[in-house]
Amino acid sequence: MPFPISAERVSVMINANRLLKHLQELSQIGRNALTGGINRFSFTPEEQQAIELVTSYMEEAGMTITVDAVGNVIGTYGEGSETVMLGSHIDTVPEGGKYDGALGVLAAIEVVQTIHEQQLSLSKKIEVVAFKDEEGTRFGFGLIGSRAMAGLLTYEHLQKTDASGISIGEAMKQSQISPVLLEKIKRNDIQAYLEMHVEQGRVLENEELPVGIVTGIAAPLWLEVTVTGVSEHAGATPMPIRKDALAAASEMILAIEQMLNDRTDSVTTVGKLIVEPNGVNVIPGRVTFTIDIRDIDEQIISTLESSILRQMQKIAERRKVTLKTKMMQRVKPTKTDPMLQQQLANSIEKQGVRPYSLISGAGHDAMNIAAVAPIGMLFVRSKDGISHNPLEFSSDEDIMIATNIFYDTVAGLTK
Ligand code: GLV
Ligand code: MN
Ligand code: MN
Numbered sequence: 422m423p424f425p426i427s428a429e430r431v432s433v434m435i436n437a438n439r440l441l442k443h444l445q446e447l448s449q450i451g452r453n454a455l456t457g458g459i460n461r462f463s464f465t466p467e468e469q470q471a472i473e474l475v476t477s478y479m480e481e482a483g484m485t486i487t488v489d490a491v492g493n494v495i496g497t498y499g500e501g502s503e504t505v506m507l508g509s510h511i512d513t514v515p516e517g518g519k520y521d522g523a524l525g526v527l528a529a530i531e532v533v534q535t536i537h538e539q540q541l542s543l544s545k546k547i548e549v550v551a552f553k554d555e556e557g558t559r560f561g562f563g564l565i566g567s568r569a570m571a572g573l574l575t576y577e578h579l580q581k582t583d584a585s586g587i588s589i590g591e592a593m594k595q596s597q598i599s600p601v602l603l604e605k606i607k608r609n610d611i612q613a614y615l616e617m618h619v620e621q622g623r624v625l626e627n628e629e630l631p632v633g634i635v636t637g638i639a640a641p642l643w644l645e646v647t648v649t650g651v652s653e654h655a656g657a658t659p660m661p662i663r664k665d666a667l668a669a670a671s672e673m674i675l676a677i678e679q680m681l682n683d684r685t686d687s688v689t690t691v692g693k694l695i696v697e698p699n700g701v702n703v704i705p706g707r708v709t710f711t712i713d714i715r716d717i718d719e720q721i722i723s724t725l726e727s728s729i730l731r732q733m734q735k736i737a738e739r740r741k742v743t744l745k746t747k748m749m750q751r752v753k754p755t756k757t758d759p760m761l762q763q764q765l766a767n768s769i770e771k772q773g774v775r776p777y778s779l780i781s782g783a784g785h786d787a788m789n790i791a792a793v794a795p796i797g798m799l800f801v802r803s804k805d806g807i808s809h810n811p812l813e814f815s816s817d818e819d820i821m822i823a824t825n826i827f828y829d830t831v832a833g834l835t836k
């Protein structure tokens with residue numbers, strides 16, 4: 422049920438039309454005209470164009486802009502030794518939607534612009550951050566900007582390469598982001614970090630609520646698996662003597678799904694598969710696939726990882742193929758700060774909405790920032806829970822309600 426907003430309930434309102442216009446403009450960058458999917462990957466011309474647009478919005482909102490050594494774009498508003506940071510990301514998955522990440526950055530800018538227009542005097546400065554590469558699309562390794570700010574990005578990480586062999590470090594140099602001084606990026610001055618994001622699930626929709634308060638964020642472990650068999654003639658090789666890498670990988674993928682079948686919180690996904698040599702009349706000799714394992718509990722993730730590896734090894738031995746696994750990325754699950762949860766709950770109540778708490782199945786930059794600051798997250802209802810898909814949708818009204826709540830919390834924290 423949509424919630425009616427009355428002037429008595431909300432004394433200051435953000436400019437919803439401006440925010441929706443910004444969201445629409447940003448969604449045109451990297452948009453595939455055929456599918457409507459958005460493709461903005463790190464250190465590409467599309468991402469650069471998005472950065473320039475977002476930077477112009479930040480300037481319009483009265484912020485000064487800096488770019489740190491990994492390419493995080495930071496808009497600073499006001500002065501003071503203490504910082505309240507707001508952020509999210511503007512990169513996308515392949516064929517992504519228009520709200521994931523983008524909404525959080527643009528809503529944060531809208532909050533600052535409203536504060537600017539209201540000429541509120543602040544005791545703390547506000548920083549709005551568009552973090553570098555949250556999704557991990559290009560390098561199979563994500564959350565680059567937030568890792569760096571939390572002191573969790575290493576020089577070894579910068580060696581990770583994209584499909585054409587370009588490393589993160591090289592991509593940075595090509596973008597004139599150099600020298601990379603990782604030690605200098607780590608922040609110890611953030612009093613609070615807040616992120617607004619679309620839920621990407623169906624919980625709020627089922628509860629008929631426009632927003633929710635995140636209590637914890639499940640974290641991903643990504644593995645790359647290579648199965649090697651023998652590539653042979655599809656007509657001349659009898660079935661019993663084949664070492665078919667794709668048949669073996671298929672059995673592994675189904676076994677992983679089977680292992681998680683009766684779980685609700687833990688999830689695993691095989692989302693990427695490369696078959697070589699990929700010919701109609703050639704037995705697949707090598708298959709590379711990825712596994713994404715998530716839970717809110719780190720111990721459960723580790724237990725799942727070992728059972729999956731054991732199960733795959735058994736299948737490999739029986740099918741006489743070889744198995745190699747490589748860790749792509751591991752992130753720590755996190756809890757959000759109880760005080761910030763309460764502040765968000767107060768702002769939600771002021772709007773006459775029932776405060777409701779839920780966990781995040783998706784990963785967010787907030788989970789890294791949790792290593793250096795208290796974090797809070799506000800979720801906005803997603804339609805049918807669809808995300809990482811061009812059909813991703815949150816209503817204009819929900820966005821307006823959420824951003825007004827976000828404004829109220831930020832204004833309260835920086836008073
Ligand atoms: C990206 O959105 C992720 O949660 O993996
Ligand atoms: Mn996101
Ligand atoms: Mn995403």
Ligand code: MN
Binds near residue numbers: 556784785
């Ligand atoms: Mn994410």
